[in-house]
Amino acid sequence: MLVEDDQSISEMVGHYLTKEGFEMVHAFDGEEGVRLFHQGSYDLILLDIMLPKLNGMDFLKIIRQESNIPVLMISAKDGEVDKALGLGFGADDYIAKPFSMIELTARVKAAIRRATQYSAEEPAESKVIRIHQLAIDIDNVSVMKNGEPLQLTSTEWQLLCLFAANPKKVFTKEQIYRSVWNEEYFGDQNIINVHMRRLREKIEDDPSAPQYIKTLWGIGYKLGEF
The missing domain is CATH 1.10.10.10 (Winged helix-like DNA-binding domain superfamily/Winged helix DNA-binding domain)
Incomplete structure (x- = not known):
């Protein structure tokens, strides 16, 4: 799921990641993102910090109460405070605008790969x-x-x-x-x-x-x- 209020960015990211084999769901404000989160099942959330109705930090606090789904924060603000705040609230990674689609795709795949390894099925014996x-x-x-x-x-x-x-x-x-x-x-x-x-x-x-x-x-x- 991509939670991004900029229509052009949302379309660009969605088009590129769809070509990479991902199924995309789009939300354009924080409240819509929370609603869609509770209605579906997702492998990763791309989350903008500056959102109308409910900002990215508040969105993140809500979903972290019930899920450890990977969250990749995206924002035009590239300051250390934003990075620390975003990750401190439970984000898994951070990428600053403007970003390359190649880098974004690599970050998305890496976050999903880590989460998949984390939720591996239980084997017969345990170490x-x-x-x-x-x-x-x-x-x-x-x-x-x-x-x-x-x-x-x-x-x-x-x-x-x-x-x-x-x-x-x-x-x-x-x-x-x-x-x-x-x-x-x-x-x-x-x-x-x-x-x-x-x-x-x-x-x-x-x-x-x-x-x-x-x-x-x-x-x-x-x-x-x-």
């Missing part, structure tokens, strides 16, 4: 990685802390699995982006920073003093030792 109070069930795609389930987005899940599967390795931001986003890294550190902050808010006792995922200043991140 569980235990790190202090965390139990990371790789095959069943679930995380528990002190016996209580944690609700992670597909991106947060893949970040956690990356560190859990490589407990001794230090990852630079470029390596993290290549591993999780499967794309070339162009130095947009804010996307990684915000996702890491959201993950820490869910798994850490004190996100301001993280123990599970440590920051190595000027280098990157690594799994903490207990």
